[in-house]
Amino acid sequence: KQEVTQIPAALSVPEGENLVLNCSFTDSAIYNLQWFRQDPGKGLTSLLLIQSSQREQTSGRLNASLDKSSGRSTLYIAASQPGDSATYLCAAFSSGSARQLTFGSGTQLTVLP
């Protein structure tokens, strides 16, 4: 059974810092890995999707990497802004018989002005 872990659970940084959020998964047989952002009381907003054959994806100030062999993904946020404050979730889409997203518990990010 796939298990996804996110470290740290919470992170507080001053505005302008670059930061890295970590995600690890136990079963490397994944189809893809997706990073989401969730604001309080809201649904999930897709940030980046990395296919299993890819190593990284970039969108603006965000860069996500994937290392299937070690079961790890990182989300790099450059030049953080207060508007980046949210909970960030990673989710692995398994390629086995259980084809659904397995989510980590999230990293709650606060960017201080």
Added chain:
Amino acid sequence: GAGVSQSPSNKVTEKGKDVELRCDPISGHTALYWYRQSLGQGLEFLIYFQGNSAPDKSGLPSDRFSAERTGGSVSTLTIQRTQQEDSAVYLCASHVVRGTEAFFGQGTRLTVV
């Protein structure tokens, strides 16, 4: 539509009553998933529909939960004889096909009193 639409956004119900939650996926998306997000449990898979195939119900927590998808579009999640432990945010996601990028609705916050 422009995005995944869920209704109602909030629902308060008395213990023992039945509730219906609705999800309207992005037009043309063939895969539709239901997840539940509760405090201390994170996001957990409930059920998914892919085209006209039989749904995967392996995540439904009890036989009080059921879901249907009519005409390959709108889906309804029904919870019978609600219990307090059913209180959570119920999220719906659609994909072009299973395994592609997931797009989530804003969720339905269910409170059972």
